[in-house]
Amino acid sequence: MGGGIAGLSSALELSKTGYIDVEILEKSSFLGGHAIQFACKATDRCVSCGACMVEEKLKQAVENPNIHIYSRSRIQKITKSEKFSIDIIIKPAYIDSKMCTGCGVCLDTCPFEGSVIRGFSKNNMPLYTICEDSCLYFKDKSCAKCQKLCPEGAINLDSLESCHTSEVDAIIAATGFQPYNPVSKPYGYGLFDNVVTNLELERTLRKNSTAARPSDGKAPRDIAFIQCVGSRDVGLNHLWCSKVCCASALRMANLIKMRQPDTEITFFYIDVQTFGKNFQAFYDEIQKNIRQIRAIPGDIYPTRDGRLQLTYFDGAKSQSVDETFDLVVLSIGLIPGQDNPDLAGLFNLEILETGFLAPVENGTSGICDGIFTAGTVEGPMSIPETIAHATDVSWKAIKYLNLG
Numbered sequence: 001m002g003g004g005i006a007g008l009s010s011a012l013e014l015s016k017t018g019y020i021d022v023e024i025l026e027k028s029s030f031l032g033g034h035a036i037q038f039a040c041k042a043t044d045r046c047v048s049c050g051a052c053m054v055e056e057k058l059k060q061a062v063e064n065p066n067i068h069i070y071s072r073s074r075i076q077k078i079t080k081s082e083k084f085s086i087d088i089i090i091k092p093a094y095i096d097s098k099m100c101t102g103c104g105v106c107l108d109t110c111p112f113e114g115s116v117i118r119g120f121s122k123n124n125m126p127l128y129t130i131c132e133d134s135c136l137y138f139k140d141k142s143c144a145k146c147q148k149l150c151p152e153g154a155i156n157l158d159s160l161e162s163c164h165t166s167e168v169d170a171i172i173a174a175t176g177f178q179p180y181n182p183v184s185k186p187y188g189y190g191l192f193d194n195v196v197t198n199l200e201l202e203r204t205l206r207k208n209s210t211a212a213r214p215s216d217g218k219a220p221r222d223i224a225f226i227q228c229v230g231s232r233d234v235g236l237n238h239l240w241c242s243k244v245c246c247a248s249a250l251r252m253a254n255l256i257k258m259r260q261p262d263t264e265i266t267f268f269y270i271d272v273q274t275f276g277k278n279f280q281a282f283y284d285e286i287q288k289n290i291r292q293i294r295a296i297p298g299d300i301y302p303t304r305d306g307r308l309q310l311t312y313f314d315g316a317k318s319q320s321v322d323e324t325f326d327l328v329v330l331s332i333g334l335i336p337g338q339d340n341p342d343l344a345g346l347f348n349l350e351i352l353e354t355g356f357l358a359p360v361e362n363g364t365s366g367i368c369d370g371i372f373t374a375g376t377v378e379g380p381m382s383i384p385e386t387i388a389h390a391t392d393v394s395w396k397a398i399k400y401l402n403l404g
């Protein structure tokens, strides 16, 4: 369950045995989870951000004949006797993955933004899908332009939901995390165009290679990164460190500095978490390029000239300081997935005080044998950690199935 990097890694590891059939049930339209949205942050050399690992595993999974993928699927019912019997409902993508060549005519000719959605990776199959909530065909049938113009005839807007029943011996819950929504923080997210999250900046860098102010598309003169938005926060009872945000933000800052050298970058932080292979060396190296201030700004106001004013307390000078920036990036934390309570109820899993799921040892979760948890469904992890964890969990599953 879950087609993020944890689910993909588990599926690939299990399929390597050559005699295990794997099904990936993914609730969204595209595989890859959050990490497929990230930009490669290599400058003149690789900085080990992990983004390429996700691309690689996604490609391997979609090409693997022993891995069957059900995107846009939701579980309707699960029963267990000797095996699990899982009834799933699959929403149509409206675009046939075997016929679609990824030409993009559907997206280019669609008159209503948000109706045709493109996957983040060229390895997503199909590369496009139709969003029923925005598409005019699903409102009043007034437009079927994409269906008429698709050169391959790959689009059928009248496709129906289908059902599928899986009979499986074991289930790996790899349903991931959700990013913290910072609307309730005093940073004007959702109010001011030029306050964005680190996830939004990742997507922009992936698509356009450079950073821009959403308000006018211009290159920002200066950017402030604010760390720990939604993590290490007593008020929210989110006491955990999200572990990946410092490295992710500093790698993005470094990339922007290389591609847009005139942009000044300031990094506001509580503590810099230097987890991960080679990160300390990278951190030492970027000191000269990125200004770092150990303080978290209080709130943000727009100025008359379209900039954003931040106020923070300068501990060294014992005074509060006002500074203005063109773009503010909020490094939002990793919080428990929204389906965790349902999963816990369904499989009798333990929910930790944080809201993440407790690891399931040896496939036994009280009443249900054959359940495992993998990746960030258990708490914040980086991409390499998630891959290592999911691989290890797959071996536990293989052992449980008496195949190891």
Ligand SMILES: Cc1cc2nc3c(=O)[nH]c(=O)nc-3n(C[C@H](O)[C@H](O)[C@H](O)COP(=O)(O)OP(=O)(O)OC[C@H]3O[C@@H](n4cnc5c(N)ncnc54)[C@H](O)[C@@H]3O)c2cc1C
Pocket: 001, 002, 003, 004, 005, 006, 007, 025, 026, 027, 028, 030, 031, 032, 033, 034, 035, 038, 049, 050, 051, 073, 174, 175, 176, 177, 178, 179, 198, 199, 202, 244, 245, 247, 248, 332, 333, 334, 337, 339, 374, 375, 376, 377, 381, 382, 383, 384, 386
């Ligand atoms: C802004 C940001 C930047 C980051 N940058 C980096 C970085 O540079 N380097 C790094 O190593 N790590 C980074 N990370 C961490 C990285 O995102 C995670 O390590 C990785 O995404 C974890 O993968 P996962 O499969 O556990 O979870 P997810 O990526 O959340 O994937 C879970 C999948 O399960 C699906 N799902 C959820 N519920 C269900 C359900 N009920 N049924 C079926 N499917 C379901 C979801 O749709 C999703 O596809 C970053 C995180 C954030 C938020």
